[in-house]
Amino acid sequence: MKSVTQSLFAFAVLAGVAVSGASAFAAEVKGAAPSDPALVEKIRQSNAACYGCHTEQGLKAPPRADLDLEKLRQLVHDPAQFDASNHAGMECTVCHGQGYKAFPHAAGAKQSISECGECHATKALRIETQFEASVHAKNFKEQFTCRTCHDPHAFRVAAKLGDPHKIVAQDNAMCVGCHNSDLRFALFSASVTPQKVRPDLDTLHAWLPNTRLHWQAVRCIECHTPTSPVKSLGMSHEILGKDKAEKNCVTCHSQETALATRLYRFAAENGTADLGFANAAILDSAYVVGATRNPIVDRTVGVLFGLTVAVLLGHGALRIALALIRRRRSS
């Protein structure tokens, strides 16, 4: 029996080594930012060529006279935003191909922009399966892609963003940018018949008090996605409709709050002072009724409550007993 356990254990260790080795290898995603300074400088110069036109400065002082400035205005990028994104340090042309190097850009250049899956094959495959289960994919298969939500020039994963307020702001902007915009929503809903009128978000969630506060404190996906069955992914991409979405307040508003394993997953890992609170990591950015409690204070209040009740009951019992004795004596 023991040897079986032992060999199982050895197998598990070996498997663990193999998996971590594999993931270390997988970290070398195509186009990954190099660490060699010479290569970094080469990429910087290559990207600077694009930024020569595709930035506010480029728009103000175009390097050429024959540019359609009205079009360019829609295509302005912020280098600082790109440098903070997941794809910081990558060369523009890794995704965009060679077609954009010269101007005017090559006619078919747009078709050769890489899909997410070309570099994130395993992840994208798993995510696609989840995404395909949601209305967005079911009803708008062609139009609704990864890029509808993810701007590859700006998006930062929660793990990298850290601050829950920033995570919430970024992730909710994806959904709200469409669900609160008649124009953008109609662009998509036009393809289903009968065309769906955009319902107002606050009306849809009228059962939730202070929706605005919640939009700033939690993500739509906290309630609209199940926990990911794939461990390596922070969240599932399956969007749940009204039948399955989370409506139970206590999921978040209790000591066993789901927030700890979702939005505050990363905050919990590098938590700061805890002051004896349950879910202390949340306290840095929000006070969540029911979730962020101090067990010491709660116990103190409980003891005081118990003592008060005990003293009062004892006092009352003694009063009754002595009054009865007095009455018996006088009669």
Added chain:
Amino acid sequence: MSHRIYLLPVWLRLWHWTNAVLMIVLAITGASLHFAGSGPLLVPFSLAARIHDIAGVALVATYGFFVVANILSGNWWQYVPKPPGVLGRCWRQAVYYGWGIFKGDPHPYPPTVEANFNALQAIVYWLIMYAVVPVVVVTGLVFLYPQFAPAKMFGVDGLLPVAFLHYIAGSVVILFMLAHIYLGTTGVRVTSLFKMMITGWHEE
């Protein structure tokens, strides 16, 4: 032969019972919010939040009425313990609750039209109504409009100190309420003081 004096005007009795009902509702729903998810006896969170918000706003109005009516009627003077000998009178009252009451002694300071409260009562009522309840009301209002809470305080979310004060002050009010209701049974008969709070007449 019982002796009766008319002590409590209608507005005071109406306020008292409105306040009492609201406080009890707030205590039950507040506890349900704070201890959410930890027992079947609690009011469901979303219902508790709705009731607590409504009752909270009602209590703000009731408290405002209490303060204004007390000023206008001069009743606030009742809450001021009158020197000299305040501590001595408090002590005698405490000794009565701890000893004399068991022997069936009479109250050391029965209420009169001039001095409705004994010194101990005046001090405790004053502290609760003018120090603790305002804290509950003000922190409750900030809780209701969290955009007015400071964004950060002592390195944590600004709502934490607000919530903490609300919880502690609320707990003090509840402890007071327990003792208050119990002391309500210490009249001539167990029910006399409750009757007085309804009819306004004190019996001796």
